[in-house]
Each structure stands twice: as structure tokens, then as C-alpha cells.
Amino acid sequence: MKLIFTALIFFSLLTFAFAQTDSTDSMIEELLEDSSQDLEEAQNLDLLEYLMKNPIRINSASINDLESIPYLTHASAAAIIRYRNLRGGIYSADELKSIESVSGKVIEKILPFIFFEKEEKILVTNHLSIDNIKFSYRFRVMNDLQERKAFEENKYPGSPQKYYNRFLFGISNKIGAGVLIEKDAGEKSLSDFYAFHLNIKEIGFAENFIAGDFVYEFGQGLAMWGPYSFSKGSDAIGTVTKNGRHSVPYLSADENQFFRGSAVKINFNNLSFSPFYSYRFLDASIDTNTNMINSLSLDGYHRTNSEILKKDAVTEKVFGISAQYFFSGDSKIGLLYYNSRFNKKFEETYIGGKPVSNFELLSAAYSVSFNKLFLSGEFSYDKKSVSSINNAEFFIEKNLSFAFSFRNFPRNYFSLHGRSFGEKGTAQNETGFYAGCRFATEYGTINVYYDQFKFPVTSDSYLFPTKGREFLFYYTYKIFREAELRIRYKNKKKELVETINSELGTANRTSQNFRAEISYKADKNINMKSRIEYVTLTPTPNLHAENGYLIFQEIKYTPAAKLNIYARLTFFSTDSYNSRLYVFENDLTGVMSNPALYGEGLRWYLLASYETKIGMKISFKYSELYKPDEITLGSGDSEIDGNVDNKISLQLDFNF
Incomplete structure (x- = not known):
């Protein structure tokens, strides 16, 4: 109760002035938050990072190139191509927003992934040249500060640090090569996992050639797709249809779901x-x-x-x-x-x-x-x-x-x-049927979907069907030019297998999530984000009704052009793991953090990054989970004595 009281006071005392919303982070969160996984690596995040570092040239892109951008549907991509061909080129975001059949909200979301360049410059940069050589190296180390049970009992032969090394090389977007070497915490070899590839575009009769590691995408992903795939989420339209890119170079940390x-x-x-x-x-x-x-x-x-x-x-x-x-x-x-x-x-x-x-x-x-x-x-x-x-x-x-x-x-x-x-x-x-709608007005944008699904067989042990349905409402509105409000409501009903009166049967359980969030600026160099979220679960014959909430306040401080500092404090309280809440966090570039919060406690982190004049970026994160009523955290080999779980991470990025 003390945490609840503290959280309410903390949230209610917030005051702010407005300026401009930091929209790119919010856009990435919208795409990734529904993965609902407590993972450090996410191939979807690798894809977004690749597109941001290698933006698509809007004046030479094919429709397949444009369709690889999240949020951009086939119809919008086709409209951009038609407009470009009619006008002879697109040279600004304002021109994109003037396209009659593409909404301004979609244009804002795709801007980080595209590049405006005049035709004359494109012709020069397409040639192989030493001036167009790019090289990057990333080093990352992560370390839990609390010793986990497996290390105490010497079950793991390796060190508790997790190491990651990645090398990338490219020439004029025509030739690319990469090597990745990784070791998880507890593993002995520094090169326990490695990945590599060589990618050459427009070589002879071939449009694209890959040697080494790759993933393959086709159609809507029924027969073959890579480990990354966007699905149902806050965008009710843009993630329904897939666009297969055929072979794509692979350089992510998933150790099994790719080809060699x-x-x-x-x-x-x-x-x-x-x-x-x-x-x-x-x-x-x-x-x-x-x-x-x-x-x-x-x-x-x-x-x-x-x-x-x-x-x-x-x-x-x-x-x-x-x-x-x-x-x-x-x-x-x-x-x-x-x-x-x-x-x-x-x-x-x-x-x-x-x-x-x-x-x-x-x-x-x-x-x-x-x-x-x-x-x-x-x-x-x-x-x-x-x-x-x-x-x-x-x-x-x-x-x-x-x-x-x-x-x-x-x-x-x-x-x-x-x-x-x-x-x-x-x-x-x-089997299932999905219906979604996106409607943009001067009073905000509404995304809504309804999905009904059925599983013919629940599992190998329970040879009878179960079903469910899901409804989502997502509303965004720029209160002023400088602030954006987001409201999200999700209602999901599923049948669970339970023993009722000594017989196996099914029981309905409904979960409801309500979230309200606002992003704003308190000063020229300070971005703020505040959120409150509440979850309820209905009872079944074998399960109690449950509730949970979280409240967080986040700040992004940019004291200098190349220095960014993030901090967030989250209070949470849920009845059990069943009513857990996932919260997407800012992290080191290339790392996804979407931890499940349950029980009662608080979580906070500090993230800082600085880019030097010589092309090196230094990033650091400290995160801590505190549960005052617990004597241990985690379970099995991951168990920690005490009620604090904290971690430090360091990353160096060199770009030449």
C-alpha cells in the first residue's frame, strides 16, 4: 500500500510545459511492445535498426523496397511510386504528405526509414567508390550485479558476463558483409555463437546474391519467413499483410532460426x-x-x-x-x-x-x-x-x-x-477472422480491430477445441503541436482448460487492459512521458479474479547535441504473474527490453549515450528491480537471494 500511495503522489505532482514530441521512440514502441516477451534480443528491432541506418532512397526505391517499411501498406507504397513517376521525384516530407491517398500520420511514421536525395546525386553514389565505404563495429557487455543460483553452485562453467561483437562493412549499398560473435552469460567460449554473410547487389544477371547466413521470406509467411514478424498491435492496418523480400542477409543473435x-x-x-x-x-x-x-x-x-x-x-x-x-x-x-x-x-x-x-x-x-x-x-x-x-x-x-x-x-x-x-x-x-480500421481526423487517429480465433485441438494432451476473441481500441491525439495523448484499451477473452467437477472442460477468462499516456516537453532539452495502466482478469471455477496496475514517469534529457540521457521510474502492483504487465523500455541500440512486471515493487533505469566527433558512440544502462515483500527473486538456476535484481550494460559503436 505504501508503494501505491507513493506512486499516486508521484504521478499527481507532475507539471509540465509543452514543446515537441519525440515520435521515433514512440513509433518503435508501438511496433514492438505487443511481442510480450522478456527478451534482450529481438530480430524485429534489428530490422528497424537496419532500415534506420540504411534508409531507402525514395527516388529510386521499388515498390518491394517501400513495402519493407513497417506501417506502409501496399496501397500507400503504390501511391508514392505513382506520384514520384508523375512528378519526376520527391524531395521533401511535405511533398509526401501532399499525396492524396497517403495519410499524414503514416508519412510521419515512415520518415526515419526513407532518404530524400536528388537524382543527380543518386547517379554518383551508385558507383563503387572508396568515398562510399562504410565500416562499423559494435561491442556490448551485460552483467547481472546479483549472483544467480547457478553461478553460486558452479553449474555454469563460463563467466556471468554476456558479450556481443558485430562487424559490418559496406560499399555504396552494393556490397555488404558482416560478422557477429556472441557469448551468453554462463557460457565458456567467447565465440559460442557466430553469424556471417556476404551480400552483393546487381552483379551480372543477379539482382541480389548472398553467401553465408540469411533468412528467406515468401508470401504471407505460411511456408517460410524469418524469425522476425510483426503481428497484431496498435496499428490495425499496417501489419496485417506481409511482403516477402525473398533472401535477406542475417546478422542477429537468434542462434537457430536462419539458414547458412x-x-x-x-x-x-x-x-x-x-x-x-x-x-x-x-x-x-x-x-x-x-x-x-x-x-x-x-x-x-x-x-x-x-x-x-x-x-x-x-x-x-x-x-x-x-x-x-x-x-x-x-x-x-x-x-x-x-x-x-x-x-x-x-x-x-x-x-x-x-x-x-x-x-x-x-x-x-x-x-x-x-x-x-x-x-x-x-x-x-x-x-x-x-x-x-x-x-x-x-x-x-x-x-x-x-x-x-x-x-x-x-x-x-x-x-x-x-x-x-x-x-x-x-x-x-x-482458424480466425480479423477486421481492422484506421480513421484519422482533426481530433486524432483511431485504430481499432476485432479478431476471433479458434484452435481445433487445444494441445496433444487435450484433444478438443478452444476459442477466443480480442478487441483493441487505440487513440492518439496531438493536444497541441508539442504534446501527444495516447489511450489504449484491449479486451481479450479465451477459453482455458480446467478440471470442473472432476471432469476436464473449458472455462472463459477475460482480460482487460486500459492505458493512458502522454508525451510532452518540459523544456527545450527535456522530453517527458507519463503512463498509467490497469489490468483486470475475470474469475474461473479454479482461478480468482485479479487486478494490477503500473504507473511510470520517463524523462529524456539532451543537454548537448550528441548526448542523450533517459531515466524512468515505474511503480507496479499485480495480484500474481497471471495479471503481469509488460512495459517496453529504452535500451542500448539493438537491445530489446520488454520485462514482465508482477507482484508489488518498482523498477527504474538510467540510460545514457554520447557520440564523439570521431564516430564513436558510448552507451551505458543501469536497471534495477526492487520488490520489498520478497526474499528471493527468480526461480531455478536464475534465482537470486534478496529482493533486488540489477544489471549494468555497456556498448561501444564505431562508425567510419
Whole structure:
């Protein structure tokens, strides 16, 4: 109760003057906060960082290039291309905002990812030149200040520090290469994981060539997609439809969900072919009696003896090809075939069928434009069943658009490399219908969606269906030019499996989240953000009703042009882990922090970054979690004696 009282006083005493909102951080948070994962690395964040460091040239970009930008729909990308071709170029944000069918709110969100450059300069910079060579190096170290149980008991052979090293090299956006080396806390080898690639664009008859590590994206992600994939969130329109980029260089810290080999894209006018090949080792749990794969291990940890036994336990060989044909301007159809072969069979319980080691998938995708209507979808066949998703986007006028999506993923469909739009994102054992709307007025922008879903089989243990539905309302309004208000309400109802009167059955549980937030400036160099959030869970026959809240105040201070200081203090109180609240935090560049807060306590952090005149950026973060009523934090090998969990992180970025 003392924390609650302190939080309310803290929040109520806030006073402020207004200036300009720091919108880029808010935009990234809107995209990433719904991942609901307490992770340090997120491939989605790597994608956003890459696009910000390598902005797309608006005057030479293809429609595929533009569609890789979050928030930008196919219709908006096509409208930008048409305007550019008609006017001979686009040279300012004001010109973009004048395009009749693209809303100003969307333009504001994509500005960090695009670059305005005159045609004459483009022609010069496209040539390979020593003046256009870029080199960057990133070093990062993270360290928990409290000793965890596994280190106390000497279960982990390595040091408690987590190390990350990344090298990037590029020439004129035509040639790129990268190497990543990483060690998790507790691992012994400084190079426990490594990734690398060489990427050459426009070489001979090939538009794009990759050797080394890459991910492959096709259609709507049913058969194949990378580990990063935006799904349902505060933008009700922009994340529904995917746009596959085919082969993409990979240099992230996820240790298993990528390919290692080579890929090439070849263009013949409106027809393109993209063959690829991969052979690599994967972490897996092997049944010693059957010598079959129990499961693939995706966490990437190699600390204990059992984790080390899983390392590189199986091999996967993948080869495939996709073809894509453009017609009627920006409409297209595509076909994909690939074969994935393991050196051991999967057990029946993992894949939902008889033990096999070989997987073949054939997929067809389409996207077609009809003036203000855009249709897209994919049908994928795995030799057992057909999984499908079909989307429709209606752009009534510049400030009003709708999106609809129907998905039908059979229980026995199986794709190891699929990442789909939906409740689970696996393109398996799910049917659903999604409807979203975005409406912008002079009084603010409203995003709203409703998603209804059903799982034909709850799990391998519970062979009966469950269902649910989700509703989200998100409102943003610039109170003044200098301040923005955000209100978010989410209502989700799901069936849970429970034992009722000694029999298995289902019970409905509804969660409701309400959030109010305001971003503003208190001074020329000070940005502020204040938030209050409340969650409720309805009771079931076996579970009590629960409540929770959090309140935070954040400040960003910029005393000098190259110096940024962030600080945030969060008070929270929830009845249990079930009513936990996730809160997206600012962190070192390339690190995602979205911790789950539950119980009662406070969390605060201080983040500072300084960029020197010689191209070096130094970043530092200290974070602390305090729960006054606890005597231990965490569980298992991660348990800490005491009620404080704190961490320091340091990062150096060199750019030449």
C-alpha cells in the first residue's frame, strides 16, 4: 500500500510545459511492445535498426523496397511510386504528405526509414567508390550485479558476463558483409555463437546474391519467413499483410532460426527466380532410446551439461526456389517449393504425425490491386493439408482504411520455417477472422480491430477445441503541436482448460487492459512521458479474479547535441504473474527490453549515450528491480537471494 500511495503522489505532482514530441521512440514502441516477451534480443528491432541506418532512397526505391517499411501498406507504397513517376521525384516530407491517398500520420511514421536525395546525386553514389565505404563495429557487455543460483553452485562453467561483437562493412549499398560473435552469460567460449554473410547487389544477371547466413521470406509467411514478424498491435492496418523480400542477409543473435548457405535472385523483366540452399547444424533434444528428435532447442544456451549435449545435435539441409511474376503494374503472383531434410527423424508428438525426417512444401501467393482495393494471400501445401490466409485492404480515402483477414490453418499442417499473421503465428491448428480500421481526423487517429480465433485441438494432451476473441481500441491525439495523448484499451477473452467437477472442460477468462499516456516537453532539452495502466482478469471455477496496475514517469534529457540521457521510474502492483504487465523500455541500440512486471515493487533505469566527433558512440544502462515483500527473486538456476535484481550494460559503436 505504501508503494501505491507513493506512486499516486508521484504521478499527481507532475507539471509540465509543452514543446515537441519525440515520435521515433514512440513509433518503435508501438511496433514492438505487443511481442510480450522478456527478451534482450529481438530480430524485429534489428530490422528497424537496419532500415534506420540504411534508409531507402525514395527516388529510386521499388515498390518491394517501400513495402519493407513497417506501417506502409501496399496501397500507400503504390501511391508514392505513382506520384514520384508523375512528378519526376520527391524531395521533401511535405511533398509526401501532399499525396492524396497517403495519410499524414503514416508519412510521419515512415520518415526515419526513407532518404530524400536528388537524382543527380543518386547517379554518383551508385558507383563503387572508396568515398562510399562504410565500416562499423559494435561491442556490448551485460552483467547481472546479483549472483544467480547457478553461478553460486558452479553449474555454469563460463563467466556471468554476456558479450556481443558485430562487424559490418559496406560499399555504396552494393556490397555488404558482416560478422557477429556472441557469448551468453554462463557460457565458456567467447565465440559460442557466430553469424556471417556476404551480400552483393546487381552483379551480372543477379539482382541480389548472398553467401553465408540469411533468412528467406515468401508470401504471407505460411511456408517460410524469418524469425522476425510483426503481428497484431496498435496499428490495425499496417501489419496485417506481409511482403516477402525473398533472401535477406542475417546478422542477429537468434542462434537457430536462419539458414547458412547461399541464395540468389535473378530478374528477367517482370519475372524473377530466387533459388537458395542451406546446410547447418541445429540444437535439439534427442531421445536416447529411439535416436529421434524430441524437440528443437531455440533458446541458444550452452551452459549446463544437458544444454551442451543439445548443441549442434542435428543437421538440416534445405534447398528450394521461388518464382514471382509482376503484372498490371504492382500486382504479382508467386510460387515456392522447398525441401527440408534432417539427419534424424522427428518424434510423432513434435510434428503431429508419423516420424519423418524429410519435409516438402509447395506454396502459392498473390497480391492484386484494384484501385482502392488490395487483395493478398497464400495457400501452402505440406503433402498432408493446405494452410491458407486471405487478406483484403480497402482504402476508402486518405484518412480511412479497413483491413480484413481470414486464416485457416489445419491441425496437421506443419512448417518449421513458417511465421504467419494470427494469434499464435505458427500457421498451424488455428482458424480466425480479423477486421481492422484506421480513421484519422482533426481530433486524432483511431485504430481499432476485432479478431476471433479458434484452435481445433487445444494441445496433444487435450484433444478438443478452444476459442477466443480480442478487441483493441487505440487513440492518439496531438493536444497541441508539442504534446501527444495516447489511450489504449484491449479486451481479450479465451477459453482455458480446467478440471470442473472432476471432469476436464473449458472455462472463459477475460482480460482487460486500459492505458493512458502522454508525451510532452518540459523544456527545450527535456522530453517527458507519463503512463498509467490497469489490468483486470475475470474469475474461473479454479482461478480468482485479479487486478494490477503500473504507473511510470520517463524523462529524456539532451543537454548537448550528441548526448542523450533517459531515466524512468515505474511503480507496479499485480495480484500474481497471471495479471503481469509488460512495459517496453529504452535500451542500448539493438537491445530489446520488454520485462514482465508482477507482484508489488518498482523498477527504474538510467540510460545514457554520447557520440564523439570521431564516430564513436558510448552507451551505458543501469536497471534495477526492487520488490520489498520478497526474499528471493527468480526461480531455478536464475534465482537470486534478496529482493533486488540489477544489471549494468555497456556498448561501444564505431562508425567510419
